[in-house]
Amino acid sequence: MPKIRIVGAGPTGTLLAILLTRRGAAQVELYESRPDLRGAAAESGRSINLALADRGIHALKAAGVLDALGSAMLPMRGRLIHHANGETLFQPYGQRPNEVIYSISRHRLNQVLLEVAARHSGIQLHFEHRFEAADFAAGTARIRDLKEDQVLNVPMQPLLAADGAGSVMRREMSALNLIQARETDLEHGYKELSIPARPARGYPMAYDALHIWPRGNFMLIALPNDDGSFTATLFLPKQGAVSFESLRDCAAIDRFISREFPDARALMPDCVEEFKAHPVGFLGTVAATPWHAHGLAALIGDSAHAMVPFHGQGMNCCFEDCVEFDACVARHSSWEAVFAEFGAARKPDTDAIAAMALENYLEMRERVADPKFQLQQALSLELERRFPRQFIPRYSMVMFHHEIPYRAAQQRGATQAAILADLTAGTVASLAEVDFERAESAISARLSPV
Numbered sequence: 001m002p003k004i005r006i007v008g009a010g011p012t013g014t015l016l017a018i019l020l021t022r023r024g025a026a027q028v029e030l031y032e033s034r035p036d037l038r039g040a041a042a043e044s045g046r047s048i049n050l051a052l053a054d055r056g057i058h059a060l061k062a063a064g065v066l067d068a069l070g071s072a073m074l075p076m077r078g079r080l081i082h083h084a085n086g087e088t089l090f091q092p093y094g095q096r097p098n099e100v101i102y103s104i105s106r107h108r109l110n111q112v113l114l115e116v117a118a119r120h121s122g123i124q125l126h127f128e129h130r131f132e133a134a135d136f137a138a139g140t141a142r143i144r145d146l147k148e149d150q151v152l153n154v155p156m157q158p159l160l161a162a163d164g165a166g167s168v169m170r171r172e173m174s175a176l177n178l179i180q181a182r183e184t185d186l187e188h189g190y191k192e193l194s195i196p197a198r199p200a201r202g203y204p205m206a207y208d209a210l211h212i213w214p215r216g217n218f219m220l221i222a223l224p225n226d227d228g229s230f231t232a233t234l235f236l237p238k239q240g241a242v243s244f245e246s247l248r249d250c251a252a253i254d255r256f257i258s259r260e261f262p263d264a265r266a267l268m269p270d271c272v273e274e275f276k277a278h279p280v281g282f283l284g285t286v287a288a289t290p291w292h293a294h295g296l297a298a299l300i301g302d303s304a305h306a307m308v309p310f311h312g313q314g315m316n317c318c319f320e321d322c323v324e325f326d327a328c329v330a331r332h333s334s335w336e337a338v339f340a341e342f343g344a345a346r347k348p349d350t351d352a353i354a355a356m357a358l359e360n361y362l363e364m365r366e367r368v369a370d371p372k373f374q375l376q377q378a379l380s381l382e383l384e385r386r387f388p389r390q391f392i393p394r395y396s397m398v399m400f401h402h403e404i405p406y407r408a409a410q411q412r413g414a415t416q417a418a419i420l421a422d423l424t425a426g427t428v429a430s431l432a433e434v435d436f437e438r439a440e441s442a443i444s445a446r447l448s449p450v
């Protein structure tokens with residue numbers, strides 16, 4: 001039975017271990033540098049909840065993990081926009097009852113994945129074991145047992161590096177010229193703030209929505225938690241006139257949050273202290289090619305293709321990787337062939353979602369507040385109602401249709417955007433003014449059925 005080594009027991013490494021061992025055809029040694037988080041409290045200040053969508057759900061179902069998440073998944077039906085003038089506007093994400101995304105605690109999800117993994121006899125979990133280096137000539141990886149301060153040299157054949165955006169393996173492969181890798185930092189960073197639960201007074205805000213305060217060059221968002229609280233994330237330039245760097249003292253921080261997000265400020269009693277205490281998180285895109293070397297080691301998940309979080313797809317995309325990798329393992333007998341097919345199948349899709357995630361930043365912080373954009377959103381849903389086999393809004397293709405690859409969503413999305421721009425050009429300001437006959441001929445000429 002093949003023994004597979006995986007580095008990193010985050011969402012990708014753990015789900016991959018479960019998928020690879022569930023048919024009893026492989027054994028997995030899973031090495032994680034941090035201590036076991038089962039039974040431990042969550043770390044504060046670092047992206048504590050995530051949006052889980054159809055692609056991630058599909059993968060969790062395939063691995064038999066979804067049922068264990070149960071009430072930890074909180075449905076969000078749309079965006080609730082908080083305008084600068086205090087008005088709010090709800091924009092539904094989709095139009096069918098199942099077209100929702102779920103807020104889920106990162107910590108809880110990771111715990112559940114580890115609990116399921118621990119029940120698989122084919123998986124050995126090694127916490128506080130840090131991967132340090134690879135020797136491709138000898139075919140071994142150096143892993144340090146941090147508790148014993150002992151070095152283990154384990155055979156790679158194969159070693160899958162699910163060690164996240166700052167992947168040691170990717171940097172090592174790149175330094176050895178085995179792959180080409182690029183890390184592009186966004187000029188914006190993020191900080192987490194909390195909106196506490198109000199047990200006696202009901203939810204502080206609508207509970208079934210992702211809240212957005214779009215403010216042009218920056219924004220605040222908030223996702224619900226299962227204890228009735230929300231976690232807010234402030235995205236702001238790292239440097240410049242209005243930036244994390246310029247907001248140094250408590251008075252300036254308070255003035256900024258009170259001026260830009262007065263309704264949120266009223267719900268965040270500790271935001272100034274949290275702003276001071278929490279680190280600025282970095283955001284960026286990782287691109288690498290190829291993702292493997294010598295049939296010995298391969299990158300998977302964020303280590304291969306970390307992206308900015310503005311489409312809420314990073315982890316969903318990683319979970320899709322795991323399903324595809326498992327399918328490649330079932331089709332091929334050599335690791336070289338598995339790695340080659342996995343990379344060829346996934347890279348065009350991960351490039352597409354990384355690009356769409358970057359575009360979505362502008363959409364979230366600026367365009368959602370624009371009346372023309374709002375009209376185009378409403379028109380997208382109307383066109384989907386009228387032509388459901390041909391026109392599916394791009395957001396829906398990405399979030400609710402795992403059967404449509406990211407690259408197809410990107411390509412169809414570009415055609416659809418041109419049709420929407422044309423139908424809403426000039427003075428068109430409402431759905432009643434849209435020429436639906438022209439819409440029908442444009443759609444039948446330019447979009448094949450999905």
Ligand SMILES: Cc1cc2nc3c(=O)[nH]c(=O)nc-3n(C[C@H](O)[C@H](O)[C@H](O)COP(=O)(O)OP(=O)(O)OC[C@H]3O[C@@H](n4cnc5c(N)ncnc54)[C@H](O)[C@@H]3O)c2cc1C
Pocket residue numbers: 007008009010011012013031032033034047049050051052129130131132162163164165167168190281300301302303309311312313314315316317318
């Ligand atoms: C602010 C923010 C918000 C996000 N929101 C969303 C969202 O709403 N929806 C979504 O789908 N995605 C979201 N993401 C992306 C998501 O968090 C990542 O795509 C996902 O966590 C990647 O999983 P991973 O297992 O590949 O990497 P990671 O989650 O980074 O896990 C890597 C694991 O490897 C371990 N490790 C690292 N180095 C070593 C080593 N040398 N040896 C051993 N172990 C090691 C780490 O301790 C960690 O456990 C967000 C990201 C950010 C930053």
